[in-house]
Amino acid sequence: IFLCVDTPPTPSGDADLSRIWQAVADLPHEETRRVLVTKSTVPVGTGAHIQAVLRERGYTNIGYASNPEFLREGTAIADFMKPDRIVVGAPSQEVARQVADLYQGIECPVLLTDVASAEMIKYASNAFLATKISFINEIANVCEVTGADVKVVAQGMGLDHRIGPHFLQAGIGYGGSCFPKDVSALKQLAGNSGYHFQLLNAVIEVNELQKRRVINKIKNYLGSELRGRRIALLGLAFKPNTDDIRQAPSIVLAHRLLAEGAQVVGYDPVAMKNMRTLVPEMEYASSALEALRAADACVLVTEWAEFLSLDWAAAYKVMAQPVVIDGRNVLDGSRLAALGFTYEGVGTGPVAAAQTQE
Known part of the structure; x- marks a missing residue:
């Protein structure tokens, strides 16, 4: 029995486990041997609590295992079929092996461990990736005041096999349903356990700023x-190939700009319906070019492929002022500057400004 319910953040930052406990309460009483497998991201200690509840309620026929998922929105099927690893935590090797055997035919390392460690692996993985993002964003901010180019810096860092190139793309911060929630939940878990996780406080603060x-x-x-x-905001989803706007940077940008009295117009290939329910006061365009019409500035928020291939020469003609802030460092700043745009990325500002002035 796979337990795959969401565990959204509470106002305090803890994981909301109400759906977990409702699912456990709904388990039927029967004699057949079962294994309850939690795929949901839950705080360390949740599995032990679930096992205690199962014993208290007389579910002696139900074993337990933690099998965290590592799927990304937009590439979930590919991630499932070709994972980096499969993690199974269980009180016994027998139960762990039962769950692991379900993945026969999928070639990747399989780690069998205890329940608490399996739960922590998921939180630690996401927290580390979020830390890499906040770190490179801090480096980008320093690059802007020193004249270095963060894209070149990240490339040089990534060539070190101890660091690697992944998650070293500077930008306007992470969002989505996982990183913000899991980083906050791990920080709260540490605090509730009597440990002050200072590093994660900084990761969260950097991301918000x-x-x-x-x-x-x-x-x-x-x-x-x-x-x-x-x-104009180009892209509203927290990443391309999804309509998910949870904790998306576009939400903060839209609200801040509206608070400043600006007229904000947004466009996204698939996420506008969701965004309308959250920011109804923003104007929504039918295309990228329509969003750019009469705009004094444009912010590329989500790196959708259609923005990379956009007819920027046509965009130049319709904008009131050709100012482009590339929040994902994916556009060709030199090409845009040659077209007449004032271009600035993240951590590449001084270089882009010099090219623009030429």
Whole structure:
């Protein structure tokens, strides 16, 4: 029996386990031998608690295992068929092997461990990836004041096999349903256990500030008064190939710009329906070019492929002021500057500005 319910964050930052406990309560009483396998991301200690509840309720026929999932939105099937690893935590090797055998035919390392360690592996993995993102974003911010190019810096770092190139793409911060929730939950778990996880506090703070730095970039080109200025947001989902806007940087940007009195128009290939329910006061365009029409500045928020292949020469003609803030460092700044745009990325500002001035 696979337990695959969501565990959203509570206002305190802890994981909401109400759906977990409802599912456990709904288990039928029967004699058949079963194994309850938790795929959901749960705090360390949840599995031990579930096992205790099962014993208290007389479910002696139900074994237990933790089998965290590592699927990414937009590539879930590929991630399932070709995972980096399969982790199974159980009180006994027999139960762990039963669960592991379900994945026969999938070639990857299989780690059999205890329940608590399996639960921690998921949290630690996501927290480490989020830490890499916040770290490279901090490096990007230092690059902006020193004249270095964070893309070149990240490339050089990534060539070190101890570091690797993954998750070293500077930008306007992470979002989605996993990283923000899991980093916060791990911080709360540590705090509830009597340990102050200082590093994760910094990771969270850096990520929140990174989203807001875009506002200052816009003001550098348009002036400190944004009232009445028309700002286009290209991309609203937290990443491409999904309509998920949970904890998306676009939400913070839209609210901050609206609070500054700006007229905000957004476009996303698939996420506008979800965004409308959350930010109804924002204008929504039918295409990227429509969003850019009469805009004083544009912020590329989500690196959708269609924005990379956009007819930027046509975009230049429809914008009121050709200012592009590339929040994902995916556009060709030199090409845009040659077209007449004022371009700035994240951690590449001084270089892009010099090219623009030429």
